[in-house]
Amino acid sequence: MADKKIPxxxxxxxxxxxxxxxxxxxxxxDGKVCVDGSGKKSGRGAYICKNxxxxxxxxxxxxxxxxxxxxxxxxxxxxxxxxxxIER
Ligand SMILES: [Zn+2]
Numbered sequence: 001m002a003d004k005k006i007p008x009x010x011x012x013x014x015x016x017x018x019x020x021x022x023x024x025x026x027x028x029x030d031g032k033v034c035v036d037g038s039g040k041k042s043g044r045g046a047y048i049c050k051n052x053x054x055x056x057x058x059x060x061x062x063x064x065x066x067x068x069x070x071x072x073x074x075x076x077x078x079x080x081x082x083x084x085x086i087e088r
Pocket of ligand 1: 011012013014015016048049050051053
């Protein structure tokens with residue numbers, strides 16, 4: 001539908017609103033964050049846009065701050081791998 005309203009969500013890194021299709025959802029459950037390709041996983045969710053914000057998140061530790069967690073070294077490498085797999 002051309003006139004169907006697309007839900008908008010905020011990117012936690014740049015804090016701009018985007019259509020859901022321009023964002024990738026992250027989910028935190030049991031202190032672990034993963035990329036939610038289906039958008040249906042349960043847990044606390046946050047969105048990151050596809051405009052380079054996953055790299056920005058790594059520099060600013062945005063994911064840790066958003067979910068108030070600590071992450072292992074290599075966490076962002078894993079996350080980026082998943083992120084770019086879905087983005088493609
Ligand atoms: Zn962003």
